[in-house]
Amino acid sequence: MPELPEVQTVVNFIKDKLIEKNIIKIVPIWPKVFDNFSEHDFYSKVKNTKIIDVKRRAKFIIIELENFLLAIHLRMTGKLYFVNKGLPKHTSAIIKLNSNKTLIFEDVRKFGRFYLYNNLETINKRHGYEPLSKSFTKEIFLEILNSCKRGIKSLLLDQSKVVGLGNIYVDESLWLSQIHPQSISDKIPQKKVFILYNSIRHVLRKAISNNGTTIINYTYTEGKTGNNADELNIYGKKGFTCNVCDTTIKKIKVSNRGTYICKCQKIHSAKK
DNA sequence: CCATGAACCTGGTCGC
């Protein structure tokens, strides 16, 4: 579930119930879920457990406390939501609030992690531009693409350049721009780079406004799901007809990821 | 610098 729009949706959904509350208990159920701290560390390091703010940076959910922040990465199957009673089968961690509410981190594949940091520095060091921020201009995007020679899909998935894109939205953005995922980044004409820039922002904004894409029954809480699956044009559409070029959508492998393409996506590479 | 593959995990689906 978790690319930028889905993480943003989780933040939007839980934020109000967290701000101004105190964390009275935080329990790891899966032993490895707390990456760089222990339950005891949390209680002793974090003096004031009042939550100041909840936001997103890259694909992390950032729960900001007075002198620390708790960063949560959902990885492939993580879900963060409130429960009234009982624990789901794959509960990985529990956060209890003084409001008597319980936030659950459910994670079937157990890849998700919690991190305790003083500030955002550690995350910022390894992560690039927020694609929807003002500082991410089309000129900067062009510079990123021209400064290396990499397959465009692999580059877009690289969080140290531009954050938030994952397998779904990369395929959707490239399709919308009619660029083949194996195009070499510095061989894509400037005009198309700008189209790709617009496509990425359009695709992400639309997905956020739809509360994210639900593929496998992802529920934020009480059955709420994202509606963006209806908006997908290429991802998961193998065998369907592309509604632009009218040919059959194929599935191939690019950067070791399942990748959906159609004929209208041109490959830009060094001439043979 | 860049690509590839494995590792971390569980569960669903597909083909025989």
Place this chain on the structure above:
DNA sequence: TGCGACCAGGTTCATG
């Protein structure tokens, strides 16, 4: 119905 193979919205690390 059963079983194995393969796949999954992410990231990191080792290797060539």
